[in-house]
Amino acid sequence: MTTPVTVRAPQPSGDYPLLSVQDLRVRFATEDGPVFAVNGVSFDLRAGEIIALVGESGCGKSVTAMAVPGLLAPTATVTGRVLLAGRDLLELTPKELRAVRGKEISFVFQEPMTSLNPAFTVGKQIREVLQRHEGLSKKAAQARAVELLQLVRIPAPERRVDEYPHQLSGGMRQRVMIAIAVACGPKVLVADEPTTALDVTIQAGVLDILRDLRDELGTAIVLITHDLGVVADLADRVVVMYAGRPVEQAEVHELFAHPQHPYTNGLLGAVPHREQGVELVAGRRLAEIPGLVPALRSDPDECVFAPRCSRRTDVCTSRRPPLEPVRPGHPAACFHPGEAS
Numbered sequence: 001m002t003t004p005v006t007v008r009a010p011q012p013s014g015d016y017p018l019l020s021v022q023d024l025r026v027r028f029a030t031e032d033g034p035v036f037a038v039n040g041v042s043f044d045l046r047a048g049e050i051i052a053l054v055g056e057s058g059c060g061k062s063v064t065a066m067a068v069p070g071l072l073a074p075t076a077t078v079t080g081r082v083l084l085a086g087r088d089l090l091e092l093t094p095k096e097l098r099a100v101r102g103k104e105i106s107f108v109f110q111e112p113m114t115s116l117n118p119a120f121t122v123g124k125q126i127r128e129v130l131q132r133h134e135g136l137s138k139k140a141a142q143a144r145a146v147e148l149l150q151l152v153r154i155p156a157p158e159r160r161v162d163e164y165p166h167q168l169s170g171g172m173r174q175r176v177m178i179a180i181a182v183a184c185g186p187k188v189l190v191a192d193e194p195t196t197a198l199d200v201t202i203q204a205g206v207l208d209i210l211r212d213l214r215d216e217l218g219t220a221i222v223l224i225t226h227d228l229g230v231v232a233d234l235a236d237r238v239v240v241m242y243a244g245r246p247v248e249q250a251e252v253h254e255l256f257a258h259p260q261h262p263y264t265n266g267l268l269g270a271v272p273h274r275e276q277g278v279e280l281v282a283g284r285r286l287a288e289i290p291g292l293v294p295a296l297r298s299d300p301d302e303c304v305f306a307p308r309c310s311r312r313t314d315v316c317t318s319r320r321p322p323l324e325p326v327r328p329g330h331p332a333a334c335f336h337p338g339e340a341s
């Protein structure tokens with residue numbers, strides 16, 4: 001970002017976790033009984049850090065991402081703690097939460113077209129968040145909107161600010177969503193597959209913007225992605241999720257160099273790339289693992305990956321593997337951890 005911006009940066013907070021998610025659990029009530037969507041996810045995020053949540057479809061990534069800023073439907077029961085700068089978001093009233101969301105913690109979702117209002121100009125939609133949270137005048141908010149479009153590298157921002165969403169490409173719309181999300185200088189941004197719906201050629205631009213936000217504003221980012229190249233490129237730490245449970249967590253280099261859980265090994269595939277540490281090619285998807293993610297109708301006291309696991313023994317179906325360090329700073333929930341041979 002070479003252009004000067006007036007977006008307020010969160011203050012660096014040293015080693016203090018900006019966001020601390022502790023034993024997050026989400027259960028949905030449905031007509032067919034409960035769904036145990038997230039079962040005990042914990043992670044800390046410091047200013048300027050990016051943590052990636054990875055796992056196949058249906059593993060509870062989006063539910064985790066939505067639970068953090070309190071966006072789940074009322075059918076969800078959420079327990080645990082979500083401490084944002086020490087304050088538990090799960091304890092806030094809906095009104096208090098609305099004041100925090102968009103200002104201290106923001107989110108960007110996969111499909112930008114459904115999140116933007118087709119009836120209003122881009123400028124009006126950016127102004128709305130600035131006027132609501134910062135009490136800016138219309139004129140000041142419009143000027144800030146142009147700066148924000150510049151921040152997310154939208155060419156000719158003075159013109160674009162008066163356009164409607166349908167006049168923009170998918171990549172541009174996603175940039176507008178990011179501009180709205182960061183308009184008030186949030187400490188934390190939750191980005192759920194922000195590039196999945198975009199063409200490969202424009203994904204990189206959106207990811208560069210996330211990197212800029214992290215590097216220049218110190219924004220901490222919870223990034224959900226299927227793309228291991230993106231993880232290798234952007235993330236500092238990784239949480240691997242399977243069937244609603246965290247199965248392995250580590251710093252990105254450690255995880256790619258020494259994956260311990262058979263699920264992680266499966267995702268990474270039989271990778272010669274691993275020889276080169278994290279030198280993965282962007283666009284590389286999670287490897288296919290035979291079998292399906294189980295329906296989350298229960299939270300059983302056994303390893304949920306056992307039915308698909310080549311290392312399975314009796315212990316795996318007799319009790320739940322604890323998420324405990326297998327290497328320094330590197331927990332995995334497996335009775336038979338280790339790198340694939």
Ligand SMILES: Nc1ncnc2c1ncn2[C@@H]1O[C@H](COP(=O)(O)OP(=O)(O)O)[C@@H](O)[C@H]1O
Pocket residue numbers: 028030035036037055056057058059060061062063064073075295296
């Ligand atoms: N509103 C809901 N009601 C019931 N079940 C849900 C709801 N939202 C998500 N789920 C279930 O929670 C599980 C995790 O979903 P999700 O977090 O969207 O997975 P991911 O993002 O990893 O693909 C899935 O089994 C999904 O069907």
Ligand SMILES: [Mg+2]
Pocket residue numbers: 061062063
């Ligand atoms: Mg999802």
